[in-house]
Amino acid sequence: MPMPLIDGKQFAQEGLLQVAQHCAQAALHAPQLIGKTEIRMQIVAGQELEDYFRVQDAANKLGARFSGETYKTAYQMGEPPVLLLIGADVTPIVQAPCRAACPAGIDVPRYIRLIGDGRYEEAVAVVRERVPLPSICAYVCHAPCEAKCRRGTLRDRPIAIEALKRFAVDHSRSWEPKGPRAKETGKRVAVIGSGPAGLTAAYYLRKVFGHGVTVFEALAEAGGMMRVGIPQYRLPREILDREIAAIEALGVEIKLNAKQDSVETLLEQGYDAVFVAVGAHRDVRLQVPGEDLPGVIECLSFLREVSLGKKGKVGPRVAVIGGGNAAMDAARTALRLGAKEVSILYRRTRAEMPAYADNVEQALREGVTIQFQFAVSKISRNKPGLKVECLRTECGPIGAYGKSHLKTI
Ligand SMILES: Cc1cc2nc3c(=O)[nH]c(=O)nc-3n(C[C@H](O)[C@H](O)[C@H](O)COP(=O)(O)OP(=O)(O)OC[C@H]3O[C@@H](n4cnc5c(N)ncnc54)[C@H](O)[C@@H]3O)c2cc1C
Ligand code: SF4
Secondary structure, three states: OOOOOOOOOOOOHHHHHHHHHHHHHHHHHOHHHOOOOOOOOEEEEOOOHHHHHHHHHHHHHOOOOOOHHHHHHHHHOOOOEEEEEOHHHOOOOOOOHHHHHOOOOOOHHHHHHHHHOOOHHHHHHHHHOOOOOHHHHHHHOOOHHHHOOHHHHHOOOOOOHHHHHHHHHHOOOOOOOOOOOOOOOOOEEEEEOOOHHHHHHHHHHHHOOOOEEEEEOOOOOOOOHHHHOOOOOOOOHHHHHHHHHHHHHOOOEEEOOOOOOOHHHHHHOOOOEEEEOOOOOOOOOOOOOOOOOOOOOOHHHHHHHHHOOOOOOOOOEEEEEOOOHHHHHHHHHHHHOOOOEEEEEEOOOHHHOOOOHHHHHHHHHOOOEEEEOEEEEEEEEEOOEEEEEEEEEEEEEEOOOOOEEEEEO
């Protein structure tokens, strides 16, 4: 292969083709290094990723920048580069594992690089390409990208993606979505529900497609579960307000106290399309005797009332039933409302809890106790409070929904 020139000089067409072929091979060894990048050139020495890290470390120690100098260092170490990755010119062959793990498909490597360069607004703009709520994402996303970071499996620890994104949004001065907007189409879309799904649809329908958008929200405040589910201590309301304001600033209209019951009615009113994003606000019933007794409160109703500032009283001893985020948040909220003792009763093991690990960890740290493998069988009056009866459970083989079959003992 003719050796391409380095450091910004033109590569021969033939050289580029060969480089692309090498990239395809390299994908087997270092898929996370391949992709559309803003770095003009990266050089990998040796055949294995470990060699690459070794050379890069040596280059860093010599104070060399990661570019042509790495190449020279590699030569000095007697390890001439055998793979050249020219990110900007190579069509992505393999998606970085972090990006593949992100439910929204955010280009993680690109925004991490921008953060590294101190270009925080641009990093946030990369998140906005896929999610118009970057700060909320930075505050409450449980970062599945980080768990997939190849550095964690191949070297030492994963890149701290969650913390980096939080840093970028906290240091990004501008909240106005910038960049080009699509030309007005004259079409109107009604969105029912102002949770993350509705707001995301509204943002892109307006910005990317140029449609007029009206969001109809049943409650007195916008945001869906971000407003009435996730407690304030995890997601400060000023962050939520700012992100919603940025969407409104694009020209999205949000109508509050505007419950909609019929798609047809909206179409008759002249909307060209309707996007239904009403979420899932009904609690799961326990199906045990006593669940309708006064003093038994459904988790989501409890969190909604507290979020909207309506009610906020709990007794000194609170039992929370369930193992999801709603249960963790209800337990932690009860502590903040003055409960002296809060116990979570969960029928499976910790490994099967659907709540995010961090949320569980925080609950335990704050003093919540969790009783595993306890299934509530009956609730009854026991003046002045309630009596909760439970059966111990045994977890059997994993069933079709990824949950273990339960047997009560
Ligand atoms: C307690 C709790 C904690 C959570 N923690 C996290 C977390 O830490 N990280 C995370 O990523 N996810 C978390 N989630 C999940 C996340 O909040 C939801 O996945 C997300 O909000 C779903 O978005 P959505 O837009 O589909 O629905 P929602 O957020 O539920 O929004 C739907 C909206 O539609 C409105 N609506 C319903 N019916 C009508 C109607 N007929 N007319 C007009 N409006 C209507 C509702 O009032 C609501 O505002 C949590 C959820 C809960 C309940
Ligand atoms: S964060 Fe990890 S997985 Fe993601 S691009 Fe960087 S090294 Fe690869």
